[in-house]
Amino acid sequence: xxxxxxxxxxxxTACAAFTGGAAAQSFPSRPIEIVxxxxxxxxxxxxxxxxxxxxxxxxxxxxxxxxxxxxxxAIGMQEVLNxxxxxxxxxxxxxxxxxxxxxxxxxxSSDDFNMIALLNADPGxxxxxxxxxxxxxxxxxxxxxxxxxxxxxxxxxxGSIWHxxxxxxxxxxxxxxxxxxxxxxxxxxAALMGNHLEAVATSPGEASAYVQGGKMRILAVMAxxxxxxxxxxxxxKERGFDVSVSVWRGLAVHxxxxxxxxxxxxxxxxxxxEDPAFRDALARASLTFTYADGDAFRALANHDREVxxxxxxxLHIE
Numbered sequence: 053x054x055x056x057x058x059x060x061x062x063x064x065t066a067c068a069a070f071t072g073g074a075a076a077q078s079f080p081s082r083p084i085e086i087v088x089x090x091x092x093x094x095x096x097x098x099x100x101x102x103x104x105x106x107x108x109x110x111x112x113x114x115x116x117x118x119x120x121x122x123x124x125x126a127i128g129m130q131e132v133l134n135x136x137x138x139x140x141x142x143x144x145x146x147x148x149x150x151x152x153x154x155x156x157x158x159x160x161s162s163d164d165f166n167m168i169a170l171l172n173a174d175p176g177x178x179x180x181x182x183x184x185x186x187x188x189x190x191x192x193x194x195x196x197x198x199x200x201x202x203x204x205x206x207x208x209x210x211g212s213i214w215h216x217x218x219x220x221x222x223x224x225x226x227x228x229x230x231x232x233x234x235x236x237x238x239x240x241x242a243a244l245m246g247n248h249l250e251a252v253a254t255s256p257g258e259a260s261a262y263v264q265g266g267k268m269r270i271l272a273v274m275a276x277x278x279x280x281x282x283x284x285x286x287x288x289k290e291r292g293f294d295v296s297v298s299v300w301r302g303l304a305v306h307x308x309x310x311x312x313x314x315x316x317x318x319x320x321x322x323x324x325x326e327d328p329a330f331r332d333a334l335a336r337a338s339l340t341f342t343y344a345d346g347d348a349f350r351a352l353a354n355h356d357r358e359v360x361x362x363x364x365x366x367l368h369i370e
Contacts, residue, residue, distance in 0.1 A: 079139055079313045080113040086303075088144045089128025090208065091121040093238030095258045095339055099172045099301045100144040102333035107324045115142075121235040124148045124209040126158050133160055137306035139313035142168070146301040147213040150356035154364040155211045162353035165304035166314055169321035170344035170352065172334060173300040174255040175275035176217035177285070178205075179268050181244060184251075189272040189291050192251060196227035205229040206240035206252040211369070214240075216360060217274055217297040218253040219367055224293045244268070255299055256282050260338035274298070281338045300342070300356075302349050318346060 088100045097119065104115035120128035125148040132143035145165065153161045178189060186192045196203040207214040210233045222229055234240040237254040241262060244252045251271075252259070256279045262268035263282070270285045274297045278287055288295045303321055305314065324330050325343045334341045344352065363369070 079316055080111060082140065083113050084111070084115045084139065085141050086115050086117050086144055087128045087132050087141060088117055088119045089121065089125035089146070089148070090119070090236035091234075091238055092119050092236075094208070094236040095172070095174065095255055095299070095337070096144055096146050096236070096301050097238070098257075098337045098339060099334065102330055102337075103144075103171060103303070103321075103324055106327050106330040106333070107320055109327070110320045110323045123157070124152060124212040124215075126152055130158070130160065132304070133164055133306055135306065137308040137310075139305055139309050139317060141305075142317065143304045144301060145304045145353075147299045147356065148209075148211070149304075150353050151211055151213060151216055151360045151364075153357060154361035155369070157211060162304075162350060162357060164307055166307045166309055167346045167349040167353060168303035168305060168314070168317050169325065169346060170300060170302040170342060170349040171321075171325060172302070172339050173298055173342040174257050174340050175273045175279060176214060176253060176297040176299070177256045177259070177273045177279070178221070178251055178253060178271045179241070179244065179259045179263070180251045180271060181247070182267055182269050184269065186251075186271065189286075189288065189293070192271060193225045193227050196225075196229055200228040201230055203227075203229050203251070204232050204249045206232045206234060206243060206249040208237050208240060208254070209233045209235060213297070213299045214253040216363060216369075217295075219369055220297055220363060221253070221274065221288065221293065221295045223367055224288075224295050241268075255339075256285070257338035257340070279338075280340075300352060302344075314346075 086100050088097050090096045100117050104117050107115050135141040152158045207218050237258040240252045243249050272288045273279050274295050331341045
């Protein structure tokens with residue numbers, strides 16, 4: 053390479069580095085998109101919208117929520133990875149990020165993201181219409197054993213966290229359900245209201261409006277302890293079924309996002325999470341506030357990836 057060519061190349065490289073650094077320092081100079089990989093109305097969507105609203109206090113630009121449902125969250129999460137890694141497209145990732153690699157349906161994993169902060173975690177539960185003849189989880193299990201493969205149990209998509217929860221329960225109770233997938237919990241609960249299903253696997257918070265409105269009933273929660281907002285509802289373990297499955301939700305960006313941008317988003321996430329307005333918004337929706345920084349969030353996602361890989365292999369889930 054001639055000296056003149058080297059100088060031109062070095063100058064261009066330096067200019068690009070300066071431009072990228074300047075862009076990171078001025079971040080954000082336009083609205084930030086939060087990609088929600090599920091349909092509107094469910095817990096993941098509620099967390100994203102509550103965060104975007106409160107984060108306005110701590111950013112010079114607004115956050116705009118975009119719903120990109122489909123393929124158990126894969127479509128929305130892939131959109132974040134396909135975007136320019138500049139911090140202007142943030143994913144509201146959830147437990148399906150730890151499940152999809154084990155199903156071999158995606159080429160990405162939590163390793164492809166820079167995990168910003170965990171914001172919420174909730175147990176699974178089984179919900180039925182208030183006029184259901186089943187008064188307990190034992191009633192539902194008995195019916196499923198009486199007519200195997202026909203009790204319609206809704207979930208938030210093939211291979212989703214609530215599909216995994218339903219499959220894990222199916223394994224432990226020794227009954228076979230007819231798993232009916234939707235693009236999120238909200239459409240599944242709507243179908244339950246329309247009598248197109250007999251039960252739905254979801255979080256207590258996502259069904260809380262229906263439960264509090266006297267339209268649905270929670271038969272059991274999939275946790276070590278009873279849900280604080282529904283203390284009268286037993287855990288599956290209390291009923292003799294060793295099932296504990298939870299969903300988590302938080303913010304993540306492309307792993308190549310510049311460090312100054314990640315630092316800004318991390319600080320905004322911390323301040324928003326500490327804001328009583330954000331915690332109150334989750335509490336009103338019966339969603340549990342659970343905060344962890346990027347390193348702890350990454351460790352959780354990686355741990356669950358191995359847990360779900362083993363569950364998928366053991367139950368032969370496809």
